Amino acid sequence: MSTILDGKALAASVRQDIREEAAKLPRRPGIAVILVGEDPASQLYVSNKARDCAECGFLSRRVDLPASCSEEELLEIIGRLNADAAIDGIMVQLPLPESIDERRILEAIDPEKDADALHPLNVGQMVHGDPVIWPCTPAGIAEMLDFYHIPVDGKTCVVVGRSDIVGKPMALLLLQRHGTVILCHRHTKDLAAMTRQADILVVEAGHRGLITADMVKRGAVVIDVGMNRDPATGTFTGDVCFDEVKDISSHITPVPGGVGPMTRAMLMQNVLTLAKLHMGLLPRH
Numbered sequence: 001m002s003t004i005l006d007g008k009a010l011a012a013s014v015r016q017d018i019r020e021e022a023a024k025l026p027r028r029p030g031i032a033v034i035l036v037g038e039d040p041a042s043q044l045y046v047s048n049k050a051r052d053c054a055e056c057g058f059l060s061r062r063v064d065l066p067a068s069c070s071e072e073e074l075l076e077i078i079g080r081l082n083a084d085a086a087i088d089g090i091m092v093q094l095p096l097p098e099s100i101d102e103r104r105i106l107e108a109i110d111p112e113k114d115a116d117a118l119h120p121l122n123v124g125q126m127v128h129g130d131p132v133i134w135p136c137t138p139a140g141i142a143e144m145l146d147f148y149h150i151p152v153d154g155k156t157c158v159v160v161g162r163s164d165i166v167g168k169p170m171a172l173l174l175l176q177r178h179g180t181v182i183l184c185h186r187h188t189k190d191l192a193a194m195t196r197q198a199d200i201l202v203v204e205a206g207h208r209g210l211i212t213a214d215m216v217k218r219g220a221v222v223i224d225v226g227m228n229r230d231p232a233t234g235t236f237t238g239d240v241c242f243d244e245v246k247d248i249s250s251h252i253t254p255v256p257g258g259v260g261p262m263t264r265a266m267l268m269q270n271v272l273t274l275a276k277l278h279m280g281l282l283p284r285h
């Protein structure tokens, strides 16, 4: 029987710590979240972020733009936020409408205000293993591993999914912690042969029920990033068949209540870190 990694409870305690630390700073940390279009899921994520900011005592600014807005308009807003001394972190809610070049937008954000660490300069620092901040989801997973005293050094770590926002930085983070990393994706020939080797298995395929019990080694730590919405019920399930895998793994994250809340908490943590950097309380690279 597995230990359930309770991301919800841990995230609440992380937010409390952030609130206490933020209260000691000379000014409130500030974040701006830009939402383009009216995707209901994105609207919900952005509202949740505003709630987290309020709980942490941060200044939060929300910029809503119509899906028809131009790349130039968006770049101009980012330019203004880059120059705004009250704003420490900028986050553009993804995905952006197809008409907008996502890369160009993300590269326009000041790397020192890049709250999700997606700017190429920050990605480069990740490759070197010493970024100021990690993207929120891998950072949240690392925080959970630390809290539950799960060592990475020398472990075989298998990551399923190679997205820029989760899979790739997760692989780099585990590598930096001296894990032996296997990064799988859609072209991986025999996924089960890879996942069965994992001491630590992180799954972010966005494919409900992809990981079954026969794909998991006994005693593995299983981290489920997947959030697959059932259109009929509106509920979320992960990429891992939780009910069967929990009897094999040593530790497992639930969906919901595992990685999701930690991802949100780490956005606050990242903004706090950037605020300290801007206030001269942390060394620059």
Ligand code: NAD
Pocket (backbone or CB within 6 Å): 137, 160, 161, 162, 163, 164, 165, 166, 167, 184, 185, 186, 187, 188, 191, 204, 205, 206, 207, 210, 225, 226, 227, 228, 259, 260, 261, 263, 264
């Ligand atoms: P994505 O489509 O960008 O990436 C998915 C990755 O999974 C790709 O690299 C793809 O190659 C790989 N993949 C897909 N099917 C596979 C298969 N059958 N075998 C092996 N590899 C496979 O998606 P994304 O935006 O990274 O999101 C993935 C999932 O993670 C979604 O369910 C999303 O909701 C969730 N997510 C959750 C959080 C969180 O905070 N919990 C954060 C980000 C994403």
